[in-house]
Amino acid sequence: MEMMKGLVAYPTGDLKLEEVKVPVLGENPYAPHDVLIEVQYCGICGSDIHRWHADKTGVQSVPRKVVAGHEIVGVVKETGKEVTSVNPGDRVVCEIVTNFCGHCPACREGRYNICNTIPAMEGRAHFTTGGGFAKYTVWPEWQLHKLPDNVSSLEAVLMEPTAGSIHSVITRMGIKAGESVAILGPGARGILLMQICKAIGAGPILMTGLERDVPFRLARAKDLGADYIINAEKEDVRSRIAEITGGIGVDAVLENSGSVEPIKESLDIVRKGGKVLWAGGGIRGGVIAPVDTSKIIVKEIDVKGEISQIPYDWYTAIQFAQTGRVNLHPLVTHVFSLDNWREGFELASTSSEALRVALQP
Ligand SMILES: [Zn+2]
Ligand SMILES: [Zn+2]
Known part of the structure; x- marks a missing residue:
């Protein structure tokens, strides 16, 4: 069993950098449409910080211990048996609403982000199979988007918040x-x-x-x-x-x-x-x-109210970034290695000169 470092979120709100298993194709709920991604960058979201902070009054924590991080940019490393939409070497961003029933009233309207039968956190890969604060993550092919050549991987950590x-x-x-x-x-x-x-x-x-x-x-x-x-x-x-x-x-x-x-x-x-x-x-x-x-x-x-995104939001975000209608580059202000995650989190939560801070696993 291959191991890697992962920043793990606990139901207590704690975050710990520890040894976790490298995900294996075929051994996850997305198989045979599963994709192994080598993470290039993963952004630190306000929601990651708040869950980790000392005062957690009323804050909803993760339901199980899981590798955190949902603003993911990476390169496809390996594809599952029936994957047809991406190939090894493709640069991709990850849509975060991955688990939905497909036939409840909300899903029938295309509002998979608020699936009526699956609780919010169970509907997202980064709270179930694990996110991007690790060298590898596994994702269903349907929720991946290839990055246009003129959008850099670093600025693409903001694709998820742009879609949002x-x-x-x-x-x-x-x-x-x-x-x-x-x-x-x-x-x-x-x-x-x-x-x-x-x-x-x-x-x-x-x-x-x-x-x-x-x-x-x-x-x-x-x-x-x-x-x-x-x-x-x-x-x-x-x-x-x-x-x-x-x-x-x-x-x-x-x-x-x-x-x-x-x-x-x-x-x-x-x-x-x-x-x-x-x-x-x-x-x-x-x-x-x-x-x-x-x-x-x-x-x-x-x-x-609003939560996450639907597929339309992702296609539009990528089109806006590709055509320069939104300028993401000036908003990614700092990058830290995964080993220095604590420094990155501290900066993101305290500095008025930080906008988006990204970790590089
Ligand atoms: Zn976020
Ligand atoms: Zn549903």
Whole structure:
């Protein structure tokens, strides 16, 4: 049995770098359509960090010990008996919704990400058979996408969050050209959301952040196309947005902070009849915010959630990256070896100069 180093997530929230088995073709639920991938890079997502952090109040942890990491870029090493869509040597990214029943009401609508019969974490390879914080991972061929030649492997660690952002902006929110959008939270995901709004012709686009975000994250957001930058610690977000929109409010709000105040704020800054997405916090949970329901009722606000992606989001993400409609390169700010994972996680969770940090197994 061949062994490798893997960064293993425990149900307690702990992460440990330990010896794990190299996955073997034929010995997993995807066989004979299984693909062995040699991981080039795997991004550290906010959800990975929150699960590992000291304060885990309300945070949902992995159901079993498993190699973590879901923002995976790699090269096909070996293919299972009946694999036809990829070949050894192909550079690929991994769609994360891999296990779904295919016949429940949600699956019948093509919404495999919220399969009605499989719990969220059981629906994803990185919580079941293992993710990309190891030299090798195994994936079903149907959930692999070949990378275009002009998209580098390093920038492609952001393909999963890009697909997720397309899921938020287009699939869930149906944001249209000309609509005004406020994006709360200027992390890599916030800046991706902004670029996608821009790419489809929405605007003006406003981004909020904290004082610590001003020199780097908000500056980068501005460089990449945000129309207005608001420092929530220096300016009053509600009155600033009222001022920009002539007292009406924005057409759409994308909350991506996972904090309580922006969730409350979202209902005040959206216009009557507008749309709000609450996305910060993601699958980990643990964000409890009091909500004045009358605001939703009286303003007839559409409040939505989002999780992962559907195949459309992935094809669109790859097309946007290939044609330069989104610029991923400036958002991957640091790379660490798997051995130095702790340093990478610390940096990703504390530095205001980090956007996406990737590990290289
Ligand atoms: Zn993620
Ligand atoms: Zn289903």
